[in-house]
Amino acid sequence: MAQPTIDVADLADVESLLDDDEKAVRQALREWLAASVQPRVADWFEAGRIDDPRGLARQLGELGVLGMHLEGYRCAGMTATQYGLACAELEACDSGVRSLVSVQGSLAMFSIWRFGSEEQKQQWLPAMAAGEKIGCFGLTEPDHGSDPSGMRTRARRSGDDWVLDGRKMWITNGSIADVAIVWAQTDDGVRGFAVPTDTPGFAAADIPHKLSLRASVTSELVLDGVRLPSSAMLPDARGLRGPLSALNEARFGILWGVTGAARAALTAAAEYAAERVQFGRPIAGFQLTQHKLADMATALATSTLLAHRLGRLKDEGRLRPDQVSLGKRHNVRAALEICRTARSVLGAYGISLEYPVIRHMNNLESVSTYEGTHEMHTLILGEAITGIPAFR
Incomplete structure (x- = not known):
């Protein structure tokens, strides 16, 4: 062979x-x-x-x-x-x-x-x-995802303390966290709080029935009269600049991460195609399979090169938020398409957990929408290109 x-x-x-x-x-x-x-x-x-x-x-x-x-x-x-x-x-x-x-x-x-x-x-x-304490990040709410400026979680003054009320949704690590970084509306605008999860009034429950990111803790947070000392507020975070800066850090990790999922799916498809015999020969020898493999490999090479370029820019202190959106938007879409194509190469085996493809494909459906949907990153790039915001 x-x-x-x-x-x-x-x-x-x-x-x-x-x-x-x-x-x-x-x-x-x-x-x-x-x-x-x-x-x-x-x-x-x-x-x-x-x-x-x-x-x-x-x-x-x-x-x-x-x-x-x-x-x-x-x-x-x-x-x-x-x-x-x-x-x-x-x-x-x-x-x-x-x-x-x-x-x-x-x-x-x-x-x-x-x-x-x-x-x-x-x-x-x-x-x-050290992994001895676990944190989560509470920004998204049941009714506010892409537009965090409309969040309903409130923090109000009570003497020298703050009292928080609200709900956060789709929170990774939520039910196992020791500290929750919670963003809330105040009379002074959006502020962030480091909330110990053993504080009275704080509760977290895992979200059931997920068909994606199943090997992950995803929770709803409920804050019902959570009283915190003034020292719990993050002093240097004012407005949405704080949470959006953190999201930009996470998006950078995502645009790299999805190249790993795509690589695993492509490798599985190439190995399977070399071993799977139909009509007397490995399916890797058929033109349509080679077309799929070539498209997948090209998309992965493009995504990996983009991730590396953005990594070098970040190391040089020159990475812009719109460039992170470029990477997140392109690489997640490419990874999803690679996984879907790899699933077709594997045929019926593509839906089995004996292979990683369907697991990565399902997971990427979540990655596609968290830390900014494809549509939101399109608008971020559109504004960077034209100078005209089109969010409203």
Whole structure:
């Protein structure tokens, strides 16, 4: 049987753009995931739960990937590109595992690191970097997703304290979190609060019946008269700039992460096509299958090159929000199409959890809409191109 002469997952030789440190970070995480998570993740997806999410968080903390792109407070202080490579490996395993890391590091930890007081940073960040404490990020509400300016969660003054009332929806890590970063309307505009989840009036319940991101904790948060001291407010976050800055960090991880899911699906399809015999020959030898493989490999190469370019720009301090939208919009759509095409190559086996394709395809349906839908990122790019906002 003929053997391929190239790496189907790297037509553009992006591997040659990596330095030794970047390769080492990627390889260490890839090996750990293959030994510790990959054998179990399909069962987690099928069961709709991770066996021990807090234990998984501690292991990820020991590896140094929680808040790995932040400086100080026991964070690893790695580059944006190293963080992106880690996200790709995590999502090649499962989007839910990458989501745990993204929400912990790029949403909850970043919000405290960027906007919190020194007391808040010392209180939460070292334990969160170690995976000993888990964070979640409460922005989305039942009636307000793409337009967070309409949020109904309120924080009102009561003496020297704040009292929070409201609901947050689709919150990753919500029911296992030790601290929730909650964004609320005040008389002064939107402000952020670090809410210990054992505070009276705070409750979190897992959202049932998910058919996507099943190997992930997704919750609804309810705040009913949650009384907090004034020190719980993030002092440097005013208006929507705070949560949107954190979302931009998370989107950067996503645009890298989905290349991992796409790579896993493409690799599975190429290997299956080489082994599956129909009409007396491997289906990899038929023109239509080769067309599919070529399209998938081209889309993955394009997405990977884009992710690397944006990673280098972020490392240089030159990455713009609209460029993050470019990456999130293009790479998620490309990854979804790769998974759908890979599913067609596998035929009936494409819907079996014996292969990763349907799991990645279902997960990416969620990734497509969280941290900004395809439509919202289209409008962000449209405004950047024309100078005219078209959101309303």
